[in-house]
Amino acid sequence: MNFDPMKIPWSLLGLFIVFCIGMFIRGFVPKITARVGKRIGIRIYQPWFDYVKNFSIQTSITHGYMFYLGPVFRLTGGIGMVLFMPLIHGSWYFSNFAFAGDMVLFLYLMFFGTLGMALGAGESGHPYSAIGVARGLAQVTVAEIPLVLAMLAVAAQHHTLSISQIVAAQQGGIAHWTMVTNPVATATGMLALLGSMMNSPFNVVLAPQEIPIGPPTEYHGTFLGILTTNRSIFPMAKIIFFMNIFFGGATNWAILILKGWLIYMWPVIVGVVFPRFRVDQSIRWFLKVPLLLGILAVALV
Amino acid sequence: MTHIALAGGALLILIGVWGMLTKKNIIRIIIGFSLFDTGLHVVLVGLGHLKNRTAPIIDSDLPREAAASRVVDPVPQAIVLTAIVIGLAVTAVLLAFALKLYQSRKTLDISELREGNND
Amino acid sequence: MINPILIIAIALGTAFSLGLLKKLGRELSFAITLIALAAMAFISAQWLSAFLTYNMLGPVVTTAGGRAPFVIVLQMGHMEALFTLLINVMGVMGAFYLHDRLTENGNGAMAVLLAGIMGLNGIILTGDIFNLFVFLEIASIATAGLVLLVTDFKSLTAGFKYMLASGLISGLFLLGIIFLYNTTGTLNIRELLIAVPGTIKAGSVASFLVMMAILLEMKPFPANGWGIDLYSGAPAGVSALIASASATAAYFVLIKLLPLGGTVAYKIAAAVGITTFVASNLVALSQRSATKLLGYSSIGQMGLVVGIYGLNYHLGSKAFLIIFSLLGTHYLAKAGLFWLSGIVQSTEIDKWSALRKSPVLFVLFGIFVFALMGFPPFPSFFGKWELIMGLVASKLYWWAGAILLGTMFEGIYLFRWFSRALKLDNQELAKPRSTIYTFVPPLVFAILLFPAGYYTSTYTGGIGIMGFAPLLFIMLIGFLDFLPAYIKNILSIAGVAAYSWYLWPHVQGNTFKIVFAGIFMGGALLALFAGFYRRGKHLGFYPTTLLMFLGLGILVDASNLMELFYGWELMTIGSYFLLIRGERSLPHGYSYLLFSLGGSLAMMFGFGLAHASAGTIELSALNHIHVLPALAYSLMLVGFMTKTASLGFHIWLPGAHGEAVADIHFMASAVLLKAGVFGIILVLSGMGNSEPYARNILLVLGWIGALTALIGNIGAAFQESAKYLLAWSSIGQLGYIVFGLATMTHLGWLAAYGYTITHFLYKGILFLIIGGIAFRVGTADMYKMGGLIKRMPFSFLAVLISIITLAGIPPLVGFTGKWIFYNMIVSEHMFYQGLVVIISGIVAFLYLFRLIHVIFLGQLKDKNRRVKEVYPWLLIPAYAMLIGVMVLSMFPNTLLGPLGRMLSTAFPKGALHWDGYTASTAYGTFNMPIIMAVIGSTFAVVFLWLLLANRRAVKVKQFNIFYSGEAPSRPELTHFGYNFFAHYKKAVGFMAVPLVTRFWDQVSEGLHALAGYGRAIYxxxxxSYLFHIVGFVVAIYLITMGGLS
Amino acid sequence: MTDKKYPSHEVTGPDGKTFTVTPMEDYYCQERPQVQKSANAVVEKFFNWARANSLWIVGFGTGCGAIEMRPLRTPRFDAYRYGINWRATPRQSNLFIISGYLSVKTLKRAIRVYEQMQGPKYVLGLGSCTINGGMYWDSYNTVKRLDYYLPVDAYITGCMPRPESLLDGFEELKKIIMAGEANGANLYAEKFDWYKANQKKIIKNWDMPDYSW
Structure with a gap:
């Protein structure tokens, strides 16, 4: 498939919708957390206030050009992940640029933002930022193991690495979903998802109060605004990815929202139930059950 | 006669080797070597001996024409002469070493002569 | 023609007259001695040239017209002429070297020397076995006399032991002679050789005794304690004579008389010789005394040639070529080393670092050591090559294996000695004194090694003139070493450019060769260009660098296995000298050399099998080997993997590379390692993957590659030094390549090639820049840096882009490699190895972030507040490679297209399908320009947005951070850099435990313990020595009676 | 400015050249804060609305009053529902609650933290101590009037004020912000010298730059 300029506006629209869903979920999740703690919790539209507020900050500082570019890298990575993701199955308008890449692109694009952010945080000269990044990197190296295994298992099962084709292969009812046809891979993938969603028990990277909040300690105002934009887009991109490869994708936005929300709830629920791991504990955890499950997943293909 | 010479020579060789291998005194070792050497010479001559023949010295008793049939093989005799000389030279060199060694360490015990092997 | 008897006559006459003319001035006597020796050498030379020119039979000359033994019968022939020439040349040189001692001791000493040389000549020339005995005795008495030139206790005991032992041995010899005479009735050697097989049974007492005597003269293990003591106890000049002249003469006796023993004698000689070679080299391992080492080595080398003579029927027409090349090398090199030991004045090998104070002598030392070890371009290289080829072709695998093992042992101690001399501190050692007398002989012998090598190569074939001609250029650069570095640099660049010009037509049209020639020669040019940053003279750098690149060039250019091996070994030498240049590189350079040596020996065995299978040494011999194919391919792979530093063989790399400076690190890592890849590609293309054994090998290889990648990358994450980090990272990257190749699929190879090229580019950038920074900052420890982005923005940008590439993050070219790997893993179902590779790719983030963060980000240290940007000489090549990275990133098909077309011939299945810029496999797709455009424009838009929204950011400084309401006290305490991944270590540190290092340490300890046991007999x-001799004779007798006859 | 903690010192670089490092100038930005102009009125109103509904409190309890903030996060009071949140870093916060008495020693930290917040930023004085010293009116070591040192937007009286009072205070602050009258940051920049003089008068060991960016 070749590039069509009309893709651009449609992709941006899709991106915006994803962003809105992300903002909504970002309001919704703390609400859940609050309800679990018997609080009323934030207003569901609170993220929008915070968002605007961050862009309304009048003064700002910069530690250098990498510091300045860090959030740009971060958001580019997040947006890129959405732009190369087929959002709605069968829709030309919302298939974005999925023809230009496949799962591998998605997987490695994830690191684009991570790396840029890490570098930006690094240039702030704040030791806690570096500590946070070190923790994050250490954790991600193992959290990716089950994810990669699950991906490989799914790719081998459907004989393709292309996300669109994997979605297409799952159409025709719940019985065709990877969740049903390959439950082990799905379980592995869902365990991996826990590790990358920055929820407890795997949120020692941010660890508020201990290393204030890790990497973004020095970021504020507009920078933080851009990072917040990414916080709405990036997890959504991951969720949609999981939806696409394990849960049959979505044929319209309602299904996408529903499935996305359900998948998002999984790490949230685990997060409110379990306390936080130290980094070495989480590394060891990923090297046990998820790894074995993952090996089982590829062995069964 | 030949057999006695050969046996004697062999005995001398063995005694000589035994001496070289077991004696601690350098001089005795050299003597052992000499015995070994001498034994060799005896064996040499013994092996060259032919029955009923005489020494290969051509003089009035032994005309030149009859020499070929009446004398023993002259070659071992010639060899042994040379070998004796050489053995002498070797013994002399050994003795020279023994002297120098004695001068430097005031001992003739061979087990003392092992410097330079501890590294 | 001059009557050969004059050789004897001149020696005797001069010796006697010297005894008579005591009044003569000592210098004059010395001159007369030299002239006499020279005349003898001339006679031999003249005979030799005559024999070489006219194919004729030599004359038999008798004294006084009688018959042996009453007269002396001399015979001159090819061999005799050659051997007497060797002995007489050694006589001249040895006498010249001994000038001081000879003049000190007077005419008597000179007479003894002349008598000794005369005796040796006689041994060779004589046609009569009893005369032979006489000459042997003369030679040994003269030797003892020469030992007496110094009368310290050590020499005395050594001489005494020698006399006793040789007395015993010659007694045996005499006994044998008389038995022989008794049975055959003749003493003439020719007649004996004809008579013996008919009249007496092989293995009878007569021939047995003679055989034992001549073997014992060669100092076989273990009956050789006296020989070792003699070598270490005698004055250096005398030891040189013994090692070269006496041993050569004794060897000739063996050649002449061994046929007396019949076939069993050959077997015994082979067994005894090779055992001696292996055992004495093994025993030498734990030896620290230079002269003893030389003694063991001499005995070992002579054992080797004895063994080869024992095996000569299996070696066919090449047997004597092999013998002469090895013997000749031993003759030249060992004499040279003994002479040098006389100059150094210390037997401690550690004290030899003093030799560095006289660079010329040190160069000679290096030449001798490398010649002894059989490195090109020296004769022994060709000898060993032909030897192994011949033995393997005759299916004598165990013999070949034993010889290679012995060579390995020899390499361990010789290179330890050399490396320590090269690197140990020599501040407090006195400069070795050398006079014209002690200096000239080793110089002459060292120079002779080169033409000897060339001469040998003309007989073996295989190496063209282009294997030698560039060496002359390198030597020229060596002679110009006193010039400032930049001049030599210009010359070297010109040289490399010229060689590239020569190479181009040879590789044109062959994508495989173009890739590697491009990496090697391009790397050479870039590295040399970077070399302009150096000030001063940079002694010794250029010859070795050029040697390495020449080796690499020959490797690419090679049309047969021998050329390949030649290039490989040249490259090993050159790179060793480069790698050991670092400040603390001693152990690493040494282990590099040992692994290389082990690897090349394994490879040689493998090549031998290939040759045995195909009957040719053309490169096509590597295809479908059918003689022990699994062993052959495994050995070759092991050989090449020592250079790619794959798991098990990687322990030399971190240290060797980590201690190297910027441009050397670049050469060593980005360029040199690719030589191993080159070899693996060759081997695997030959092996294919259809045979069952091939599949097993590939499976193992694949796991090795994958685990290497993982261990390398995890190891890199725990390094404190940026250079060590990069070195470990190279291990990991090479692991990917090996893994890719081991898959034997189109995509795997495509990825491997892609990595080979991109690794060259991005690692090249990193090495140059990080090395440059380390040079500027004065340390490679990352935690001592920090905040350098403020001082070195250009470096930062280059490093940033190269780590993005290395990490495989889109849209840069590194992603292409990752993408191909995924496709290959999924389509080939290689999940387990693939997983390990993928994980190691992700682990790479750890060290990459650490690298860039701890160096460039964080807090700037006070010390570094004024450091300058890296030298432009390093930045320019780095940016040139950066442009390469960017171009490949945008248009990966420029790289992958031609590679794919090349690979399609070998692997038609599963090729990448190109549709415009879209590449696709059965599984996945990617379109790099679109990816780049999307990511680029997103980046631009977000960036503009940020710029608009955040126009007035105040630029703050390093302590303007939120520090819990406090203020940081010092940058050092605020920079998080040391032990960066402590938590990671806690979790998975077990994978970084140096098990492999421990394994090799234990191997080394075990060998040393074994050597210790072996040495206990001395x-x-x-x-005890006499007992060994007797025991040896008895043991061989029993074995012969029981087993062989 | 005394440099006892950060004396200038000679440093030898890796190239062997020696130079002087003056930490105060080399480590810290020396710029003064600037008065920020507001955007166009409509946008500013929109922004103020957002700012008022997103009050992020810097997690720094300066005195005993900090204990009264904790209950706000519990189900009983649950301040989150009003758009109140706590942040661990002043970079991302816009509200600083001086919770109770402020000792001179803490003042120094409070000034740093305040200056590291990005404007517009607000200060709430919690408890009587911040108004007139309260029960510490004759202490040698506490600040009597907070607004001599930091621009205070609102005070919450009491000793201690209950969490409910705090919530009420937030609501008051919101009104002030919505009205566009919470200009503490600009005030601080305008009267920078005056504030600094006041601060330095009681902080004897002043060892930081005038404005801690």
Whole structure:
């Protein structure tokens, strides 16, 4: 498939919708957390206030050009992940640029933002930022193991690495979903998802109060605004990815929202139930059950 | 006669080797070597001996024409002469070493002569 | 033609007249001695040239017209002429070297020397076995006399033991002679050789005794304690004579008389010789005394040639070529080393670092050591090559294996000695004194090694003139070493450019060769260009660098296995000298050399099998080997993997590379390692993957590659030094390549090639820049840096882009490699190895972030507040490679297209399908320009947005951070850099435990322990030595009677 | 400015050249804060609305009053529902609650933290101590009037004020912000010298730059 300029506006629209869903979920999740703690919790539209507020900050500082570019890298990575993701199955308008890449692109694009952010945080000269990044990197190296295994298992099962084709292969009812046809891979993938969603028990990277909040300690105002934009887009991109490869994708936005929300709830629920791991504990955890499950997943293909 | 010479020579060789291998005194070792050497010479001559023949010295008793049939093989005799000389030279060199060694360490015990092997 | 008897006559006459003319001035006597020796050498030379020119038979000359033994019968022939020439040349040189001692001791000493040389000549020339005995005795008495030139205790005991032992041995010889005479009735050697097989049974007492005597003269293990004590106890000049002249003469006796023993004698000689070679080299391992080492080595080398002579029927027409090349090398090099030991004045090998104070002598030392070890371009290289080829072709695998093992042992101690001399501190050692007399002989012998090598190569074939001609250029650069570095640099660049010009037509049209020639020669040019940053003279750098690149060039250019091996070994030498340049590189350079040596020996065995299978040494011999194919391919792979530093063989790399400076690190890592890849590609293309054994090998290889990647990358994450980090990272990257190749699929190879090229580019950038920074900052420890982005923005940008590439993050070219790997893993179902590779790719983030963060980000240290940007000489090549990275990133098809077309011939299945810029496999797709455009424009838009929204950011400084309401006290305490991944270590540190290092340490300890046991037999007691001799004779007799006859 | 903690010192670089490092100038930005102009009125109103509904409190309890903030996060009071949140870093916070008495020693930290917040930023004085010293009116070591040192937007009286009072205070602050009258940051920049003089008068060991960016 070749590039069509009309893709651009449609992709941006899709991106915006994803962003809105992300903002909504970002309001919704703390609400859940609050309800679990018997609080009323934030207003569901609170993220929008915070968002605007961050862009309304009048003064700002910069530690250098990498510091300045860090959030740009971060958001580019997040947006890129959405732009190369087929959002709605069968829709030309919302298939974005999925023809230009496949799962591998998605997987490695994830690191684009991570790396840029890490570098930006690094240039702030704040030791806690570096500590946070070190923790994050250490954790991600193992959290990716089950994810990669699950991906490989799914790719081998459907004989393709292309996300669109994997979605297409799952159409025709719940019985065709990877969740049903390959439950082990799905379980592995869902365990991996826990590790990358920055929820407890795997949120020692941010660890508020201990290393204030890790990497973004020095970021504020507009920078933080851009990072917040990414916080709405990036997890959504991951969720949609999981939806696409394990849960049959979505044929319209309602299904996408529903499935996305359900998948998002999984790490949230685990997060409110379990306390936080130290980094070495989480590394060891990923090297046990998820790894074995993952090996089982590829062995069964 | 030949057999006695050969046996004697062999005995001398063995005694000589035994001496070289077991004696601690350098001089005795050299003597052992000499015995070994001498034994060799005896064996040499013994092996060259032919029955009923005489020494290969051509003089009035032994005309030149009859020499070929009446004398023993002259070659071992010639060899042994040379070998004796050489053995002498070797013994002399050994003795020279023994002297120098004695001068430097005031001992003739061979087990003392092992410097330079501890590294 | 001059009557050969004059050789004897001149020696005797001069010796006697010297005895008579005591009044003559000593210098004059010395001159007369030299002239006499020279005349003898001339006679031999003249005979030799005559024999070489006209194919004729030599004359038999008798004294006084009688018959042996009453007269002396001399015979001159090819061999005799050659051997007497060797002996007489050694006589001249040895006498020249001994000038001081000879003049000190007077005419008597000179007479003894002349008598000794005369005796040796006689041994060779004589046609009569009893005369032979006489000459042997003369030679040994003269030797003892020469030992007496110094009368310290050590020499005395050594001489005494020698006399006793040789007395015993010659007694045996005499006994044998008389038995022989008794049975055959003749003493003439020719007649004996004809008579013996008919009249007496092989293995009878007569021939047995003679055979034992001549073997014992060669100092076989273990009956050789006296020989070792003699070598270490005698004055250096005398030891040189013994090692070269006496041993050569004794060897000739063996050649002449061994046929007396019949076939069993050959077997015994082979067994005894090779055992001696292996055992004495093994025993030498734990030896620290230079002269003893030389003694062991001499005995070992002579054992080797004895063994080869024993095996010569299996070696066919090449047997004597092999013998002469090895013997000749031993002759030249060992004499040279003994002479040098006389100059150094210390037997401690550690004290030899003093030799560095006289660079010329040190160069000679290096030449001798490398010649002894059989490195090109020296004769022994060709000898060993032909030897192994011949033995393997005759299916004598165990013999070949034993010889290679012995060579390995020899390499361990010789290179330890050399490396320590090269690197140990020599501040407090006195400069070795050398006079014209002690300096000239080793110089002459060292120079002779080169033409000898060339001469040998003309007989073996295989190496063209282009294997030697560039060496002359390198030597020229060596002679110009006194010039400032930049001039030599210009010359070297010109040289490399010229060689590239020569190479281009040879590789044109062959994508495989173009890739590697491009990496090697391009790397050479870039590295040399970077070299302009150096000030001063940079002694010794250029010859070795050029040697390495020449080796690499020959490797690419090679049309047969021998050329390949030649290039490989040249490259090993050159790179060793580069790698050991670092400040603390001693152990690493040494282990590099040992692994290389082990690897090349394994490879040689493998090549031998290939040759045995195909009957040719053309490169096509590597295809479908059918003689022990699994062993052959495994050995070759092991050989090449020592250079790619794959798991198990990687322990040399971190240290060797980590201690190297910027441009050397670049050469060593980005360029040199690719030589191993080149070899693996060759081997695997030959092996294919259809045979069952091939599949097993590939499976193992694949796991090795994958685990290497993982261990390398995890290891890199725990390094504190940026250079060590990069070195470990190279291990990991090479692991990917090996893994890719081991898959034997189109995509795997495509990825491997892609990595080979991109690794060259991005690692090249990193090495140059990080090396440059380390040079500027004065340390490679990352935690001592920090905040350098403020001082070195250009470096930062280059490093940033190269780590993005290395990490495989889109849209840069590194992603292409990752993408191909995924496709290959999924389509080939290689999940387990693939997983390990993928994980190691992700682990790479750890060290990459650490690298860039701890160096460039964080807090700037006070010390570094004024450091300058890296030298432009390093930045320019780095940016040139950066442009390469960017171009490949945008248009990966420029790289992958031609590679794919090349690979399609070998692997038609599963090729990448190109549709415009879209590449696709059965599984996945990617379109790099679109990816780049999307990511680029997103980046631009977000960036503009940020710029608009955040126009007035105040630029703050390093301590303007939120520090819990406090203020940081010092940058050092605020920079998080040391032990960066402590938590990671806690969790998975077990994978970084140096198990492999421990394994090799234990191997080394075990060998040393074994050597210790072996050495215990050398008590230093003369009687034990005599007992060994007797025991040896008895043991061989029993074995012969029981087993062989 | 005394440099006892950060004396200038000679440093030898890796190239062997020696130079002087003056930490105060080399480590810290020396710029003064600037008065920020507001955007166009409509946008500013929109922004103020957002700012008022997103009050992020810097997690720094300066005195005993901090204990009264904790209950706000519990189900009983649950301040989150009003758009109140706590942040661990002043970079991302816009509200600083001086919770109770402020010792001179803490003042120094409070000034740093305040200056590291990005404007517009607000200060709430919690408890009587911040108004007139309260029960510490004759202490040698506490600040009597907070607004001599930091621009205070609102005070919450009491000793201690209950969490409910705090919530009420937030609501008051919101009104002030919505009205566009919470200009503490600009005030601080305008009267920078005056504030600094006041601060330095009681902080004897002043060892930081005038404005801690």
């Amino acid at each position: 008590t230093g007691n003369a009687q």
